[in-house]
């Protein structure tokens with residue numbers, strides 16, 4: 001019997017089996033056990049309002065294949081549908097903005113690919129676009145930037161360089177703002193909140209590495 005077949009998925013009631021481990025080796029090497037959907041949903045219910053708010057930002061530092069991020073995205077998209085369902089233009093832009101507010105870091109390359117693809121499948125299912133659409137290209141840019149391949153503890157990518165995350169803002173009328181920050185600086189920022197150093201944050205610690213011109217979907221895609 002292969003090592004992969006050796007482990008039982010965690011079940012609740014009669015729910016369909018989910019594959020929560022890939023191999024015993026990976027569990028032992030990386031603590032890779034995915035969280036079942038029912039548990040993800042129970043946990044997100046503890047922060048229900050935040051998980052459903054379109055512009056709330058979530059970072060999952062060891063995101064695996066994105067079980068938490070995918071569920072948060074589903075919740076945000078339900079809000080988008082409810083609030084903007086009548087305007088296709090706003091619905092699409094707000095949906096992409098939901099995706100822009102989700103971040104992940106994952107050590108293993110195959111999980112990174114799966115996580116990005118799972119989020120893409122979710123958003124493209126919602127948008128209902130054809131595969132050659134610029135929306136797909138824009139969503140791809142977003143997941144490649146927001147789901148980082150790297151070590152969440154060292155805060156570096158596989159090349160040993162600092163992890164960089166984009167901060168996206170939706171300005172309305174189809175325009176987005178992007179600024180890139182070093183992940184380490186963002187964590188420093190939260191550590192000085194409420195201290196005497198807080199006044200320094202905007203110009204000393206919380207400084208973007210790069211500020212992009214305001215962009216449309218087409219410009220993000222290209």
Ligand SMILES: C[S@@+](CC[C@H](N)C(=O)[O-])C[C@H]1O[C@@H](n2cnc3c(N)ncnc32)[C@H](O)[C@@H]1O
Pocket residue numbers: 030031032033034035060061062063064065066067068105106107108111150151152153154
């Ligand atoms: C217990 S799994 C959880 C995955 C996901 N968060 C979930 O709940 O389904 C832990 C994940 O963290 C990843 N991991 C382990 N060490 C890491 C590190 N230093 N930085 C980033 N990811 C790491 C593993 O590859 C694995 O995918």
